[in-house]
Amino acid sequence: MIEGPYFVLTVLGAVACGLVAGVFIGFSTFVMKGLAALDPARGIAAMNAINVAAVTPAFMALFMGATGLCAVLAVVTFVLWPDEGTVELLLGAALYLVGCFGVTVAANVPRNDALAKVDAESEQGAAYWRTYVREWTVWNHVRTGAATAAAASFVIGIT
Template identity: 35%
Template sequence: MKDHSNRLSKPMMHALYFPSLILTALLTGLSAGLFYAYSCSVNLGLARLPDNEYLRAMQEINKAILNPVFFMSFIGSIFLLAFASWLSHSEQVATFRLLLAATLVYAIGVFGVTVAGNVPLNDTLAGFNINAATADEIRLQRLHFERPWNKLHSIRTLCSVGAFLLVVIALCKTK
């Protein structure tokens, strides 16, 4: 009787490894690029806006980012990082360690920070009615949102760039 516990044969795993690593690098790079570009342009531009315009812009951006293209790179990176790590585990120890590190950095520092930090701030902001708020309430809302959100965003930017660099190094080490 054939053992079907390992669904992917070794040749199939080998054939999938390099393409999965390339796609992993692409999606992780796209995420890192998004967070980096946001840090060095969008956040700087938004910081110059008056309080009510800043809050309104962030409300709209937070709605607009929830789209399939964003989710493909943001969530796809986690799955591909884990998949590429798994494919490399038996033959390329150094590459496996790099990919496992990239997976952990991305899962905790990008995905985890986003889900546990940025999303709750976004949800609170989404429930804030700018039109019904006083100038003081608007100022306080921005104060409670902007600095914490930007700090968390800096963490996920550094982690996404770090994860991408680890994937690039792993790609360079691949035989």
Template identity: 45%
Template sequence: MPLWFALIAQAALLSYALVGGVFLAFSDFIMRALSQLDGASGAGAMQNINREVFRWVFMTLFLGLAPVSLLLAGYGALWLGGTAGVLIALGGLVYLLGCFAVTVAANVPMNEALAAMDRSAPATQAYWSGTYLPRWTFWNSLRTLACALAAALLLAGLLRAGHPPA
């Protein structure tokens, strides 16, 4: 495994863990805390959070991991071979499908629907408590698990290849 690839894989491993940690915080306690607010306050707080998530640190990691994961999956499958290559390829694919694709297909549409609503409207409060909270949290928990699994697979692949994370 070339050094450049090992360094990219190590950076991806750390980034998977960081992104997964953000998702874990939401599934573990942030959404639970927001659910204890009245519907207008909870929905309003989440609308604010969803606007702030576009700050550069998180979004750079989250979006940047998509092409990096594609690189990991392709390089691992096509050029590395063996158990290490399979593990590294699976790590990239798990992030792409379990985190990135889930975000695009499930969480973002719910965020956009919530953003378009008037937080004080009864329909918004019903959507917040009856639909958004349980569904968004479910999909977010799946993203959390995908990030953890992607990091674990990548770590196992690096260890198998003889390039432990620095």
């Protein structure tokens, strides 16, 4: 059975991944739909403002904290190799690190960077906005699912 600091670390990992999943599901289920309903220039301006606001200490502490917790959980699990929960803990760490952090770096952030360079008033900007909303949301669904599954995996690993 997982006990002591390892148990606390796993609970913190589950909570952090669950909180990140909550932020992302809000975007997938209503924020992006609301932004897509706006005139493209207004949608682009709003999303660019959100992308700037997202890089605040509070969200970054949560997002990067969850990343750090998952990395530490993976290392500790490899070192301790507990009798129970090993697969679930390693799976949870991998899901978050690859499916949430990795997807953010490889898919969502590059799209955000490209959106910041778009002329919001141009036809090309409007066309990119439609593509951006569709693709960014698909990748956000992946992040949401990965963070949710990671949280569930950690909970299963300690039960």
